[in-house]
Amino acid sequence: MGVKQMEAAELLSLNKFNVDEDEPHIELDKEICGQCVEKACLYVCPAVLYRLNKNDEISFDYAGCLECGTCRVMCKNKGIIKWLYPRGTFGVNFRYG
Amino acid sequence: MSAEEKFDVIIIGAGPAGSACAYILARAGKNVLMVERGSSPGSKNVTGGRLYTYALEMVEPGLYKQAPLQRRVVREQIMMLGENSAVNIDYVNYDFGEDVPQSYTVLRAPFDEWFANEAEKQGAFVASGILVDGLIEENGKIVGIKAGEDEMYADVVVAADGVNSFIAQKAGLRPDIPAHTLGIGVKEIIELPDEIIAARFNLQGDQGAAKVAIGCSDGIAGGAFIYTNKGSISLGLVLNPEQVGQKGRSIQEILQDFKMHPAILPLLEGGKTVEYGAHLVPEQGYQGVPSRLYRDGLLVVGDAAGFVINTGTIIRGIDLAIISGAAAANAILNSIEGTHAGPLYMEELQKLALLPTMKMFAGWHSIISIPRMYKEYPELANDVMRFMFTVDGQVPEKMSKAMMNIAKRHVAVKQMLGDGWKLFKSV
Numbered sequence A: 001m002g003v004k005q006m007e008a009a010e011l012l013s014l015n016k017f018n019v020d021e022d023e024p025h026i027e028l029d030k031e032i033c034g035q036c037v038e039k040a041c042l043y044v045c046p047a048v049l050y051r052l053n054k055n056d057e058i059s060f061d062y063a064g065c066l067e068c069g070t071c072r073v074m075c076k077n078k079g080i081i082k083w084l085y086p087r088g089t090f091g092v093n094f095r096y097g
Numbered sequence B: 001m002s003a004e005e006k007f008d009v010i011i012i013g014a015g016p017a018g019s020a021c022a023y024i025l026a027r028a029g030k031n032v033l034m035v036e037r038g039s040s041p042g043s044k045n046v047t048g049g050r051l052y053t054y055a056l057e058m059v060e061p062g063l064y065k066q067a068p069l070q071r072r073v074v075r076e077q078i079m080m081l082g083e084n085s086a087v088n089i090d091y092v093n094y095d096f097g098e099d100v101p102q103s104y105t106v107l108r109a110p111f112d113e114w115f116a117n118e119a120e121k122q123g124a125f126v127a128s129g130i131l132v133d134g135l136i137e138e139n140g141k142i143v144g145i146k147a148g149e150d151e152m153y154a155d156v157v158v159a160a161d162g163v164n165s166f167i168a169q170k171a172g173l174r175p176d177i178p179a180h181t182l183g184i185g186v187k188e189i190i191e192l193p194d195e196i197i198a199a200r201f202n203l204q205g206d207q208g209a210a211k212v213a214i215g216c217s218d219g220i221a222g223g224a225f226i227y228t229n230k231g232s233i234s235l236g237l238v239l240n241p242e243q244v245g246q247k248g249r250s251i252q253e254i255l256q257d258f259k260m261h262p263a264i265l266p267l268l269e270g271g272k273t274v275e276y277g278a279h280l281v282p283e284q285g286y287q288g289v290p291s292r293l294y295r296d297g298l299l300v301v302g303d304a305a306g307f308v309i310n311t312g313t314i315i316r317g318i319d320l321a322i323i324s325g326a327a328a329a330n331a332i333l334n335s336i337e338g339t340h341a342g343p344l345y346m347e348e349l350q351k352l353a354l355l356p357t358m359k360m361f362a363g364w365h366s367i368i369s370i371p372r373m374y375k376e377y378p379e380l381a382n383d384v385m386r387f388m389f390t391v392d393g394q395v396p397e398k399m400s401k402a403m404m405n406i407a408k409r410h411v412a413v414k415q416m417l418g419d420g421w422k423l424f425k426s427v
Helices: A008-012 A030-035 A070-074 B017-029 B054-059 B110-123 B166-170 B194-201 B241-247 B252-258 B320-334 B341-351 B354-360 B363-369 B376-389 B399-410 B413-426
Strands: A015-017 A026-028 A050-052 A058-060 A080-083 A091-092 B004-012 B032-036 B050-054 B072-081 B086-092 B103-104 B125-128 B134-138 B141-147 B149-159 B182-191 B209-214 B222-228 B232-239 B273-281 B298-299
Touching: A008 B194, A008 B273, A008 B320, A015 B141, A026 A058, A026 B252, A030 A058, A070 A080, A070 B032, A070 B182, A070 B241, A070 B273, A080 B050, B004 B017, B004 B141, B017 B032, B017 B054, B017 B320, B032 B110, B032 B149, B050 B320, B054 B320, B072 B376, B086 B354, B086 B376, B103 B209, B110 B125, B110 B141, B134 B149, B149 B166, B166 B298, B182 B241, B182 B252, B194 B209, B194 B232, B232 B241, B232 B252, B241 B252, B298 B341, B320 B354, B341 B354, B399 B413
Parallel strands: B004 B032, B004 B149, B032 B125, B072 B209, B149 B298
Antiparallel strands: A015 A091, A026 A080, A050 A058, B050 B103, B072 B086, B072 B103, B134 B141, B141 B149, B182 B232, B182 B273, B209 B222, B222 B232
16 A cells, blocks of 8 residues: 555545535536537546547546536536536535545 | 534634634624534635734734644745755754744644634634535525535635635636646645754754745746755645646656655655655745625635735745635624625725735735746756756866856856846835
8 A cells, every 4th residue: 555646436435425416516408519529527537437428429427526616617508507516515524625 | 513504703714814814703792603514614624834923913812822723934945956066055043933933834734623613612603524515695695505305504605615616716806827827736745854864964952944836846937845844845836736736747646756856855864755646836926816805795715816926935825815804704793694795805804914015015926927937046046056066077168258158058148137126126
């Protein structure tokens, strides 16, 4: 054991989340995302929740969201059609912060 | 809580700005409700970070002694990283740790929870786990908040809802934050025994170190930080999101590279990462403060108002949040049931030195925007050091010539003069 490079998924597994299974707090319009050239979300999301699938389409999972808001402010073509904070008590629960 | 209640003041967000405001208002006998979306105050918050103690002293002298603060910072370090080398500036000043120590490292989950609890002890109501959806407006005045089915009313609403401040946006005080005014902060908390932290950072007892680093961001505007806590180290980066997007490299990857840098890894070795956090930072300083911080019935404080100062060596946010929360509280107390609290709030921000200080540092943002600060100049510093410490049995170049060659290799003379002039003008 020791300090090593870690993948995003491994880092996120250390955090405490209370995922709101009923209501995603971020939603995308895949059609708009399909036309976006920059796709900054792939790089700026600290949790690396935006990825390209086999067909080069954006796939996104809100479950590991750290609620920073970077994807929203960087979204050029407004493919992110909904960005709200998770409902009260849901989402990430930082124990250190 | 009944569907309709009237308070003197409702505060949205139980961060340091909200809790400072709630504490002072409740202490003065006001009927205060502070609403927090996290299941407990602090559970949504992330800092680098440190707290400059004067701000807590302004709320209540001696209060900091009970706060769950980490280490009192006596060591200030600046690091310029090369690929396989580093130039370190290590400034230690034990005066910083005397009397009321100047600053402490801090973790926000325990700190914010404690501070909200102190406000509660003064008589404020803290309602956690409730997301405020919007404001209630009557005849152009903000008169309350909506949270789900509930409506709650107050003479004044204080938006202490952080950097994204949807409340200030909904009130029409500002548009959504432009990306170029922000930094994305990412951070790992790495657990290490206190005696190892003390040995590696040359500390004793509860002394702490704060380190900022440049030259570790793949040329992207921004830098790294390391803060020593009790039993852990906070290690992270704050980078310009637009440049991260243009670079096409994940910020998470850049953080991992920083962690593995040969000058950083030995500080962390044997440690265990226990949390990964991220947060936006309003990075533009004075220019980033919205032109209007209030409306009738609404005051905007803390990160929501863009109150952050970053000079490269001094990074202030939590203290300014606390001061702005105190300013809002004073303004409300000086007003008659909140009427015209807005202009009084602006006066308090002047009186408590917040806006004048931000104005003083207003030019510093343009230094941060010199692109060569993040790659060329740190590399140059490392090459100068390499020349000064290299012995290889050959006749070395003449010093003056070597320095000129090193400088030219990284930055054109014209550019360097331009940057020097910019630096001079900005500060």
